Ligand SMILES: Nc1ncnc2c1ncn2[C@@H]1O[C@H](COP(=O)(O)OP(=O)(O)O)[C@@H](O)[C@H]1O
């Protein structure tokens with residue numbers, strides 16, 4: 001299988017996930033093109049996080065197929081850790097390593113696991129930190145930074161692995177309102193640079209402005225998807241309408 | 250006259266060496282056991298976790314002196330002839346292992362799952378996440394209570410005088426008895442016990458001071 005222009009970059013087919021007897025993803029299908037920004041919205045508990053976690057194999061699936069760049073991730077032949085290096089993920093709670101400086105947070109995996117020379121990984125780290133506006137914070141520890149700064153470090157850290165696709169799980173939900181913008185701006189730049197992104201968020205203006213596709217999930221299924229403006233302004237399902245009436249879209 | 254002081258001090262000095270030796274070996278044994286217990290508590294095998302749990306509950310549930318006496322009298326019964334010193338170290342080590350195991354386990358569990366998830370998401374294997382992310386943080390958290398347990402073990406070493414070890418306290422008691430028997434200037438119990446007490450205090454205090462120094466250095 002090759003990744004021709006027609007083949008999707010990332011293809012999720014009939015993804016099912018259960019916690020015990022509780023099925024939380026009930027057959028999700030989603031195709032993502034290279035460079036596409038897919039924004040996923042939906043009520044709490046609808047399975048958005050579980051879906052993102054399946055893509056970087058943090059979440060075992062009970063059924064379904066995940067094809068990334070033509071490779072079947074669930075074939076059992078893939079090196080999980082290699083796949084995760086290609087799939088960057090940023091979480092709501094940053095998950096920075098508090099015992100390491102900002103610089104070391106970024107260079108840990110390249111140096112220890114990929115065996116990159118220190119000078120090389122540090123140079124790339126500084127470049128990425130400059131890109132997210134934190135060039136002056138290399139020597140700081142995470143607890144010396146604001147939430148927005150920590151989240152930008154987390155994004156830079158994920159980018160260190162040169163991922164082919166980035167997953168964002170409510171990365172601004174834990175931030176004070178005035179810090180949200182600086183993180184969204186970094187994500188916007190990333191989208192403009194052509195990164196393929198799956199973004200779970202409550203920020204409808206971001207969905208409208210940056211998203212190529214908007215997916216509305218509820219109760220473990222994709223209820224509706226389409227161009228963001230279409231879904232937001234002319235939802236075709238009651239469930240979507242109902243959800244959107246509680247947001248400021 | 251104070252001519253009793255130097256012979257007594259020399260004798261107590263030997264006792265101090267014994268106390269330090271017991272403490273060192275007990276701490277080593279207890280630390281190894283503690284690491285083992287913490288590892289058991291993280292095992293995916295429920296039987297391994299149960300064994301670790303049982304060990305901790307049993308050894309924390311009984312007085313250290315009981316364990317000491319039990320080991321001292323039980324080992325010969327099953328054919329292991331040991332001196333009081335060995336029995337004392339094994340007894341205190343078994344007891345300390347349970348407490349130190351709890352310290353290590355608590356420190357490991359205090360690292361939020363998010364840290365592991367963040368590390369795995371970057372492509373670290375489970376072992377790499379443990380080595381580079383979880384353990385360095387757990388180590389910093391464990392250090393202050395670990396040193397606290399060390400001072401407890403140093404102090405508990407004084408119990409070994411009960412099974413006839415001439416540690417610092419044991420030597421002190423022997424000296425007091427001898428001075429009382431000789432008669433001349435009384436037993437000097439107050440001076441001698443105050444001396445012993447000061448030595449224990451200095452050791453414990455130094456350990457605690459060392460811990461807070463390391464703590465500041467390591468950014469706990
Ligand atoms: N580790 C877990 N164990 C058991 N149930 C879970 C776990 N994680 C999520 N769930 C359940 O799965 C459902 C979907 O959760 P999640 O994927 O986090 O949804 P969302 O991100 O949309 O809020 C929820 O009902 C949640 O309670």
Ligand SMILES: [Mg+2]
Nearest residue numbers: 048049050170
């Ligand atoms: Mg979620």
